[in-house]
Amino acid sequence: MSAATLMTGFALLLMWLLASGTLLAAYHRRLLLAWWHEPVLRRPVLIFESDDWGPGDDVHARALHNLADVLAAYRDSDGRHPVATLGIVLALADTARIRETEINAYFRRSLAEYTSVLAAMLTGVERGVFALQLHGLEHYWAPSLLALAKCDSQLKDWLTTPGLPRTEMLPPALQSRWIDAVSLPSRPLSDDEIEAAVSEEVAAFRAIFHVTPTVVVPPTFVWTPAVERAWARHGIRYLVTPGRRYGARDGHGRPVAEGALVNGGHGEAGMMYLVRDDYFEPARGHTAARGLQALQMKTRLGRPALLEMHRFNFIDEPAVAEHASDEIRALLDAALAAYPAVAFLSSEALGRCLEKRDPLWVEQDHHRRLGMWAARVRAHHGLWRWSRLTGLGLAVWVLWIFCARGQDGAGGKS
Ligand SMILES: [Zn+2]
Known part of the structure; x- marks a missing residue:
C-alpha cells in the first residue's frame, strides 16, 4: 500500500470521525449538556423512598414503627440515621358515604382520622428516620373513578365496599392522579381543575402536618x-x-414518556428534579445485593441512590414484612462496609445540597467533573453504543482515560 493511499485512508477516517461525532453530539446536545450541568456528588448518598402511605389501620401503624426501628439502628459517619421518605397520600374514598349516594357523589376520609398511622409517621420524623413528601391528596383523580364506576362493577365495588380500599388494586391508568383516564388515551385536566386540586392538596398537607x-x-x-x-x-x-x-x-394505558430529566435540573416553573430510577422492593424479590449494586452504579457516576420501596413490602404478610426488614438491614450493613463515607440524607436535604452547589457535597473541580461526564456518557447504553463508532466516542474515551480512570466512587473501598 502506498503512502498516498495510507494518507487518503487516514484523512477519510479523520473526516468520518469529525463529521459523525459532530452530528451525533448535535443530535444529543441536550442530554450531553444536561449531564455536564448535573452535579457530581463527592460522597455516596443513599435514600429510601417509600410511597403510598396514607389512611390505614393499626397494621399500617405497626409497619411504620417497625420500619423506623430498623432504620434507627444505623448511622452514617456523621451520626445521621438512614431516612425513608414517606410519599404521603392524604385521603381515601369514604366508601360508606359514596354507597349511600349510589355513587353519584364522591366523599373522602382524611389521613387525620387515622391517628395511629399519623402518630407513627410523626414519631418516625422525630426520630430522624422519616421525611414527609407529598404524593397526592388521593392516588387517583376521583372524578375519573366516579364516572367509570357507573359502568364497571369492579370499580363500583372498590368505591363502595366497606373498609379501606387499596389503591394498589386499581388499574394502573387510574392510579395516575393528574390525567383524565375515563377513556384512553388519557386527556389532560384543565388548568382550573389542576390549580384547585393542587391548592386543596397543599392545604390538606398543611392542615395535617402543620x-x-x-x-x-x-x-x-x-x-x-x-x-x-x-x-x-x-x-x-x-x-x-x-x-x-x-x-x-x-391507548393501552401505558405512560407516555417526554424527554430526559437529570438530578439538579430545573423545569420552567423553577422546581428542581431529583431522579429515582432504582427499585428496592423485597416483596418482589429485590435483594440487598441488588440495592448495593444500585448504590455502586450511582456512586461511580457521582449520583445519589434513591431506592423506590413501596408500602406493600410492609403491610401484608408478616413474613414478607420481616423479610423486607432483613433485606434493609443487610443492605445497610453492606453499604456501610463498602462505603464508610456513605451519607444518609432525606431527598429534601439532598435537594438543598444540590441547589447550593455546596462544595462539601458537590464536586467543583472541572477535571473530575469532565471525567464524570465521560463516565456518564459511557454508562448510557444506547448513546454509547452509537458513539463508539464515531468521533464522539473517541473524544469521550480520551476524556475518560485522562480524567476518570482511577477515580473510583467517592468514598468507596472498592
Ligand atoms: Zn404511589
Whole structure:
C-alpha cells in the first residue's frame, strides 16, 4: 500500500470521525449538556423512598414503627440515621358515604382520622428516620373513578365496599392522579381543575402536618407542566422523577414518556428534579445485593441512590414484612462496609445540597467533573453504543482515560 493511499485512508477516517461525532453530539446536545450541568456528588448518598402511605389501620401503624426501628439502628459517619421518605397520600374514598349516594357523589376520609398511622409517621420524623413528601391528596383523580364506576362493577365495588380500599388494586391508568383516564388515551385536566386540586392538596398537607410540603412525588410519575407550575406556585421545590416525565397514558394505558430529566435540573416553573430510577422492593424479590449494586452504579457516576420501596413490602404478610426488614438491614450493613463515607440524607436535604452547589457535597473541580461526564456518557447504553463508532466516542474515551480512570466512587473501598 502506498503512502498516498495510507494518507487518503487516514484523512477519510479523520473526516468520518469529525463529521459523525459532530452530528451525533448535535443530535444529543441536550442530554450531553444536561449531564455536564448535573452535579457530581463527592460522597455516596443513599435514600429510601417509600410511597403510598396514607389512611390505614393499626397494621399500617405497626409497619411504620417497625420500619423506623430498623432504620434507627444505623448511622452514617456523621451520626445521621438512614431516612425513608414517606410519599404521603392524604385521603381515601369514604366508601360508606359514596354507597349511600349510589355513587353519584364522591366523599373522602382524611389521613387525620387515622391517628395511629399519623402518630407513627410523626414519631418516625422525630426520630430522624422519616421525611414527609407529598404524593397526592388521593392516588387517583376521583372524578375519573366516579364516572367509570357507573359502568364497571369492579370499580363500583372498590368505591363502595366497606373498609379501606387499596389503591394498589386499581388499574394502573387510574392510579395516575393528574390525567383524565375515563377513556384512553388519557386527556389532560384543565388548568382550573389542576390549580384547585393542587391548592386543596397543599392545604390538606398543611392542615395535617402543620408544614408546607417541599418535595412531591407524582403518583405513577404522570404529571404535566401545568401541574408542575401549580406545585411551584404553592411553594413545593423538589420533584422526584424517574429521569423523565410521563405526561399522559396511551391507548393501552401505558405512560407516555417526554424527554430526559437529570438530578439538579430545573423545569420552567423553577422546581428542581431529583431522579429515582432504582427499585428496592423485597416483596418482589429485590435483594440487598441488588440495592448495593444500585448504590455502586450511582456512586461511580457521582449520583445519589434513591431506592423506590413501596408500602406493600410492609403491610401484608408478616413474613414478607420481616423479610423486607432483613433485606434493609443487610443492605445497610453492606453499604456501610463498602462505603464508610456513605451519607444518609432525606431527598429534601439532598435537594438543598444540590441547589447550593455546596462544595462539601458537590464536586467543583472541572477535571473530575469532565471525567464524570465521560463516565456518564459511557454508562448510557444506547448513546454509547452509537458513539463508539464515531468521533464522539473517541473524544469521550480520551476524556475518560485522562480524567476518570482511577477515580473510583467517592468514598468507596472498592
Ligand atoms: Zn404511589
